[in-house]
Structure formats: structure tokens, C-alpha cells
Amino acid sequence: MTQPRFLYTANPARVIFGAGTLAELPAEMTNLGVERAMIVSTPAQEVDAQRVARLLGSRAVGVHPEAVMHTPVDVSDAACLRAQTLGADVVVAIGGGSTTGLSKAIALRTGLPQIALPTTYAGSEMTPILGETSGGEKRTQVNPAVLPEVVIYDVDLTMGLPAGMAGTSGINAIAHAVEALYAQNSNPVISLLALDAIAALARALPAIEANPQDRSARHDALYGAWLCGICLGSVGMALHHKLCHTLGGSFDLPHAQTHAIILPHALAYNAPEIPEVMEKLRGVLGDDPARALYDLGRAVHAPASLAELGMPREGIARARDLALANPYWNPRALEPEALSVLIERAHSGEPPAPM
Structure with missing residues (x-):
């Protein structure tokens, strides 16, 4: 019997999985060699973003709670401008697919590294895929530049998910x-x-x-x-x-x-x-x-x-x-x-x- 031929390519990512792992965020920033984090979230998860900011102290240069569904291009452009104004050298995304999408869009435009803190089961944080919406249509691209460098899975962050x-x-x-x-x-x-x-x-x-x-x-x-x-x-x-x-x-x-x-x-x-x-x-x-x-x-x-x-x-x-x-x-x-x-x-x- 002819054996199937296949190709397997592993995407690079550092994954920390467990409970209470959010506490490792400062150390992961140090590992990346970054010091100025802009934290992104949806408006509904701004409280979570502020919690992350308190954990980081002076290393958090701003919270940007403007992520929305389907990653509209104009929202992404505004977030990039905010990151540049703040002088951020890393994007920390806390939330689900909408937040991760915004973080990826920022990374694509600015080259900033990303640390993802998932609070849902969307899975976008493990992919080099970005879908953005403009003119009523969603366009998807695959680009390794949008893959987060670090993903911190903390079961505690999902306990409040209804x-x-x-x-x-x-x-x-x-x-x-x-x-x-x-x-x-x-x-x-x-x-x-x-x-x-x-x-x-x-x-x-x-x-x-x-x-x-x-x-x-x-x-x-x-x-x-x-x-x-x-x-x-x-x-x-x-x-x-x-x-x-x-x-x-x-x-x-x-x-x-x-x-x-x-x-x-x-x-x-x-x-x-x-x-x-x-x-x-x-x-x-x-x-x-x-x-x-x-x-x-x-x-x-x-x-x-x-x-x-x-x-x-x-x-x-x-x-x-x-x-x-x-x-x-x-x-x-x-x-x-x-x-x-x-x-x-x-x-x-x-x-x-x-x-």
C-alpha cells in the first residue's frame, strides 16, 4: 500500500499553560526584552485590561479598550496611532478573538511583538491568520508577522466567562x-x-x-x-x-x-x-x-x-x-x-x- 505523503510545519510560539500563570507576564516581557506595554481589550473587558496594567505597574504605558468584532481596518489604524503615540514596544492582548485580531493588526502594521492572554476559546492566538473588515467584506490573510510571540493560558482568566x-x-x-x-x-x-x-x-x-x-x-x-x-x-x-x-x-x-x-x-x-x-x-x-x-x-x-x-x-x-x-x-x-x-x-x- 502506498503511504501518504504529507508536510508538517510547526509555528513558533512560547506557550505557558496552567492556573495563576498571569503572574508570569512581567517575566515574559523581560524574556522578550521589552519594557513598554500597550494593553488592548474590548470595551467590555477594560476591567481586565486595567488589572493587567496594575500587575505591570510602570511598564504599562496605556490601556486601549477599543477592540471590536471582525477587526475593522479603521479601528486597527487608530490603535496603531495610539501605540506609536505611547511609544509602546509590545502589545499585550487580553480577551478573545476580537482583541487578538486587533493585536495582530497592530503587529502587522508596526512590527511590535505580542503577548496574548486568552479569556475565551477562540484559538486565534495560535495562528498566523488575520481577518480584517472593510467595506462590508472580511478579507483574510496568512502572515507569520501576526503570530503572537508568547501566549499565556491561565484557566483563572476563563472562570468568569459565562x-x-x-x-x-x-x-x-x-x-x-x-x-x-x-x-x-x-x-x-x-x-x-x-x-x-x-x-x-x-x-x-x-x-x-x-x-x-x-x-x-x-x-x-x-x-x-x-x-x-x-x-x-x-x-x-x-x-x-x-x-x-x-x-x-x-x-x-x-x-x-x-x-x-x-x-x-x-x-x-x-x-x-x-x-x-x-x-x-x-x-x-x-x-x-x-x-x-x-x-x-x-x-x-x-x-x-x-x-x-x-x-x-x-x-x-x-x-x-x-x-x-x-x-x-x-x-x-x-x-x-x-x-x-x-x-x-x-x-x-x-x-x-x-x-
Whole structure:
């Protein structure tokens, strides 16, 4: 039997994982040889950013709580100007994907190093991927210049994440691992990480929903999210991510919730062309992986439909056309009629079905 050929490239990053690890931030700044940190967050997490500033004392030159969804270009430009005005020599990002996105955009424009302090399960901190929004469209690029130099995972920083947000953020992370299993450039290392990540999150998220203070479940979820982030940053993605970026950028839909809704349907769409992947997923999710992911969303009270997020029904055709506009690899060819069915079912909140 011919053995498969594969390529594996590891992204460089220093990762500190545990509980109470935020305390190591000053030492990590010293290791990087930096002294003037601008701390970025969303407006809702400014309290967390101020806490980091107090930890750093005089080494914190400013807090910039202006990160928003989908990383608008004008917001990034304003943040760069603030960093230059403050004379910052490092960006410290505390938050989820929106905050990490802003930090990456600053790094791309200024060359500043980054230290990421994740508080959700987005996984963006482990990737060289940046998506920015302008003119109602989200454009994504892969550039090693946006990969954070240091990531500090502190389970304590996730304990305040509401169970509902934990659920949607966690399913968003699972999407990275699912698509990594059938990526065009998949490899054995990433596939092993992906399956371990899916299993960890699938058991952790319902436990967090049942008891938000379950530290063991929070640990498992953050561990799974870390692995999912590695998957996202190491191999290409396909229909699921393309469609979510299209929907998020074009209709201003929340990132994690959109991923949680689309994932079961995208997997059902691709299932006929990935029988070996589906068999692996049965080992961690059960007999019907697509339905299991849909049921996981219901178990953690994630939104079931794009309509709930505010997407108008008349946007279905536009979303389909945008997804078809720029050709990209997917294990199953993009078929306009089947793609319309996928989006329609996701819009109405129906369970996934063979297409």
C-alpha cells in the first residue's frame, strides 16, 4: 500500500499553560526584552485590561479598550496611532478573538511583538491568520508577522466567562479541529491534536453549562481550545470557515455564534466525500457526528439559527453567491443548489441533513 505523503510545519510560539500563570507576564516581557506595554481589550473587558496594567505597574504605558468584532481596518489604524503615540514596544492582548485580531493588526502594521492572554476559546492566538473588515467584506490573510510571540493560558482568566459564551466559543474552537481533519494539507500530527481537542471540548462544554465553576471542565476546555488553535494555524481551512467569514463580514453576525450554527451543516455537506474522517469523528462524537455537533449546541444553549443572529432571509442568496465568488479548496465541490440548502437550514435552525 502506498503511504501518504504529507508536510508538517510547526509555528513558533512560547506557550505557558496552567492556573495563576498571569503572574508570569512581567517575566515574559523581560524574556522578550521589552519594557513598554500597550494593553488592548474590548470595551467590555477594560476591567481586565486595567488589572493587567496594575500587575505591570510602570511598564504599562496605556490601556486601549477599543477592540471590536471582525477587526475593522479603521479601528486597527487608530490603535496603531495610539501605540506609536505611547511609544509602546509590545502589545499585550487580553480577551478573545476580537482583541487578538486587533493585536495582530497592530503587529502587522508596526512590527511590535505580542503577548496574548486568552479569556475565551477562540484559538486565534495560535495562528498566523488575520481577518480584517472593510467595506462590508472580511478579507483574510496568512502572515507569520501576526503570530503572537508568547501566549499565556491561565484557566483563572476563563472562570468568569459565562457558560453560554463558553459554549459558543468552544464550538467555534471545535470547528478549527474538524476542518483540520479533512484539510487539503492535513497531516498525522495535526489530526491527532484535532481528535484530542474535539474530545476534550465535547466533554467539557456540557459540564461547564451544568456548573460554570467546574475547574476541571474549564481546564479541559482551555486545553482543547489551545490544540484547536494549533490546528487552525497549521493547515488550511475549507467551506465552514469561508462561509462563516462571509456571513460575519457581510451581515455583521457575531463570530463564535455563527461558527456554532454553521459547523454541523458544513460537516453534513462534506460528509459524503470524507468517509475516513467521519469514521474518526464517530470515535469521539458518536454515530452521527454532524447531529452530535448540532445537539451539543442545544446542550449549551447556543443559538440554533442565523435568523436569531439577525441575518435577513433575503440574505441567503447573497451569502451563497459570495461563498461561490472566490474559488477555494473543499473536499466536496461547491454546488450552488446544495449550498443554498445548507444556508437555508442554518438560517431556520433545522438539524443538519444529508445534501
